[in-house]
Amino acid sequence: MLYTPDKVNLHTHSFYCKHGTGTIAEYVEQAKAEGLTLLGFSEHCPLPDREYQKGNRIDYPDLPLYEADIRAEQLKAENKDIKILIGAECDWLPEEKSFYEELIQKRNYDYLCCSVHHMYDPVKGKEDFLGRFTTLPLDHLREYVKLYTDALRSGLFTFGCHPDIFLAGYRRWDSDAISASTDILQCAKDCGIPLEINDNGLRKRPITVEDGSTRQPYPVKEFWLLAKEIGTKIVTNSDAHRPIDVAAHKRNAFPFAEQNDITLSGWELDTESKLHIH
Ligand SMILES: [Zn+2]
Numbered sequence: 001m002l003y004t005p006d007k008v009n010l011h012t013h014s015f016y017c018k019h020g021t022g023t024i025a026e027y028v029e030q031a032k033a034e035g036l037t038l039l040g041f042s043e044h045c046p047l048p049d050r051e052y053q054k055g056n057r058i059d060y061p062d063l064p065l066y067e068a069d070i071r072a073e074q075l076k077a078e079n080k081d082i083k084i085l086i087g088a089e090c091d092w093l094p095e096e097k098s099f100y101e102e103l104i105q106k107r108n109y110d111y112l113c114c115s116v117h118h119m120y121d122p123v124k125g126k127e128d129f130l131g132r133f134t135t136l137p138l139d140h141l142r143e144y145v146k147l148y149t150d151a152l153r154s155g156l157f158t159f160g161c162h163p164d165i166f167l168a169g170y171r172r173w174d175s176d177a178i179s180a181s182t183d184i185l186q187c188a189k190d191c192g193i194p195l196e197i198n199d200n201g202l203r204k205r206p207i208t209v210e211d212g213s214t215r216q217p218y219p220v221k222e223f224w225l226l227a228k229e230i231g232t233k234i235v236t237n238s239d240a241h242r243p244i245d246v247a248a249h250k251r252n253a254f255p256f257a258e259q260n261d262i263t264l265s266g267w268e269l270d271t272e273s274k275l276h277i278h
Pocket residue numbers: 089115117161162
């Protein structure tokens with residue numbers, strides 16, 4: 001079954017991550033009202049053996065509840081016109097690879113998507129969300145590229161989330177930014193994995209960059225123009241944290257893509273509910 005980009009959102013959070021709102025059922029309802037026919041839940045994945053970024057993701061003991069909630073929505077007769085997938089947004093932590101494999105192999109998740117959200121902030125003396133960095137040191141830029149490309153090469157992920165989030169902190173489009181972006185985009189192309197224009201970044205407050213101009217923290221136009229040039233497959237998702245935003249990408253990211261003459265890819269779902277980029 002083929003799905004055009006206007007029918008799909010594969011990046012959805014809920015009350016389970018504790019910084020989102022809305023139940024699984026409320027999202028399904030809203031997605032149907034907005035004309036989506038393929039909805040994937042990608043809750044921030046917990047880890048079994050440590051409390052990584054606790055308070056910003058599902059509590060590990062709640063994972064079966066999240067799964068059961070989605071399975072119940074999949075079975076409801078009134079949801080026959082929408083395909084509902086279970087997934088997770090996984091922070092790339094190489095030591096957790098076997099747990100992520102378990103999600104696919106033992107817990108039958110339909111897909112996983114990868115992110116690098118947090119890095120050590122030397123100014124604050126602690127790990128912080130990349131979207132909150134106001135300057136990103138060069139060694140962080142290199143570390144980000146390594147983490148992100150390792151995630152893409154792991155073979156675990158169906159798409160990469162907000163790959164340009166590092167540009168929220170790295171606020172100049174110089175040769176280092178171009179080189180970092182090229183490495184990520186080329187790697188995604190070589191691995192055959194699409195990258196996501198993340199609508200949540202378009203819904204955030206603009207930031208002032210080093211040349212004095214303002215832009216969204218992400219997505220960043222120059223990054224995506226480079227993606228087009230390299231030939232990386234590009235998708236878009238809402239990254240909804242409340243039901244009303246489940247199809248917000250159709251209002252923001254679609255015009256962003258159109259203004260930059262970017263073609264968005266659709267998805268194909270095979271008979272085993274596995275996604276393939278189209
Ligand atoms: Zn994310």
